[in-house]
Amino acid sequence: MKALGLVGGTFDRFHKGHRKLLNAGLSECKNLEIWMTSDSLAKGKDHRIESWDKRMKLIIESLGTDVQDRISFHILEDSYGPATFRQDAEAIVCTQETTTNCEKINSLRLQNSLQPLDIIIADHELDWTGEPISSSKIRRGLIDRDGKSWLHEEIGLFDLSLNRDVELSLKTPFGILIEGEEEDPKLAMREALDRISDSKGPVIAVGDVTVKTLQDLGRPADIALIDGMTKRQKWAEASEIDYGLFDIVLNCSNPAGRLTPDLYRCCIEAISRFGYGDEPDKSQSTLIVIDGEEDLAPLIIHPLAPIGSVILYGQPGKGVVIRFTDLDAKSRCRNLLESMDGDWSGKK
Template sequence: MLTLPDDVRGSFKDPFGPVYTDAAALLADAGRPVIAVGDVVTYHLRRAGHAPSVALVDGKTKREAVDAEIREALSDPDHRRDVENPPGTLSESLLSTLAEAVAADDPITIVVDGEEDLAALPAVLVAPVGATVVYGQPDEGMVRVDVTDDAKAEMRSLIERMNGDVAGALAALGVEPAGDSR
């Protein structure tokens, strides 16, 4: 549905919020609900005693398979949704499943066949103001993004710079398209 153009990749080098190495400290500062993007992030939040409302995992960290301990800790057969999402993209399946998971009453683990790296963008867009989206910053820690109107505007701007059906992607999330969407 959407692909990340090379000229936008640089926008992702700097974290979108403060970086934590201690999950308990992050959780103490986080709003609710918490949406986790990434296997290692989800693992650390669960080990700290908090099951994220939505977790997006792909069985990998830094393009390598996660170890058995992490894979087992993230196993959630009762609340699991499977989606396909090729690397460098946001698929309609991921977007619509994410929107449904955020609206659900029970915690949902979205298992991505492909890559979940860009999912923090739509997660901020679809999460309620006051929520927190957490994603991994390789070799640094966990990034806490407070969901505010400003954060939503920033993520929407990045999504609107992606190639593909932006209006369709926003519709899959249940977000109103802007007048100038492609």
Template structure:
């Protein structure tokens, strides 16, 4: 048993893989020094990474009081931290991805006249799809912290139907209402984009009015959904939408009050296209009103989802763990056919 073990990493969106890494270290070390990448270093990597304080709080909250007394959390300001010169450490904990770094650290320690650290390699924890759980996959919106899909099984097995109970929960705007006059779509759209902030992406627009409104202010949605209607009535402005602005056009079927595998497939393809730097317009035969319930679970953290609110303006919701959790819970409550 080593007195001190070292672990370094970003530890963003603390997940089951992180937990496994800590447990592997504590099996062979009395104490662990966790060296968590500083805010200065991570912002150059991905702006969606939580702050150092938030990451530290998540880690401590996840592991609980019993384990928290066995570790300390420190700020990592470079690629190696104190490992090459730490005289009291006896082990370093890693994954297969970071093992080479640990071997390099041991070479540096030998040059410094110190003994090598035992390299404790933890196995990856697999997500539902057999791929490793990782912070980058969580930020990309693919999985939750336990490796589960954000899309429940009922949504993949067939058509699901909106219940009266769920309908009542969806009546109030799910996000921030940005108001503007009906005869000038740009007011609400520009207000929503200002709230979202510079650089937020992807921009996902739901509804013909929203897609046209974005185009009128010079912005093309990364993902757009239209059904040629507004408030369930044929909309004359549909023809003004420039479909040629989109790299891809998909068609799907989704009757009113329902969510279909056809719509889900289209949304998933659109997300793949986005990651390949291509935009997608989904033309829905039926209605696209409930599509945000699929879009939030599929979208990367920080995505901008916009949809129209009749007679009032545009609703903005940024995709986050909270919106994903809410949508998954609502989808599970739909009635299966």
């Protein structure tokens, strides 16, 4: 058992692979120093990376109290941290991909007349596709922290139908309600836009009034879903929505109280065309025109969307609701979708 080991990384959205890495270090080291990338370096890599304090808190919560007296946290400002000069360290923990960096560290240590560190290599944890779990895939919205898909493998194969339990769960606004007058939705929408001004993810608008209001304010949605109605009645102003503001227009059928494979495919295409935050210059906007009803669409969109996306929808007589796509939103939607009625095989 080594007295002290070092491990470095960003450790964003602490996941199953991170846990395996730290456990590998703790299995061979009495104490482990966790050097986490500073906020300034992390934000330069991806604006969606959580703050240093949040990352540390999640690690502590995930590892539990048994090892808290054996770990300590430190800010990493470069590629090597203290590993090249620490005399009291005996080991360094990494994955196969980062062994080269550890070997460079040992070369520098030898130049400084220090003993090389023992390199402890942890195996990857694989996600549902057979690829290594990574924080970047979590931020892109593709997997959860255990490497599982956000959508049941059978979703998209058959219609899902609303039932009483799910309907009751949806009664409470799913997000932040910005109150405003129904006669002038621009008032609430202006406040909503102020609240989401720092968001780098797509702005996704669900409902004709919401889409039209964003258009009138000069900030068209990146992804918009309309059905030509409001309060389940034909809406005259729906004809004023400018399809030309969008790069892509998709059409699908989705009856009231249902989520169809047709809508699912359109949502996948819309998210894919906008992208996952990797190449913003290539993002394309999409309008989805629905024959039927779009009310339940957020249940599909949240699990598909990248972290940091914003969904806006109207709450009749109350205002506009803001809901950011985060791990909690994805988890809740996954649970609701799997509670809906459908032709599930072996699930219910």
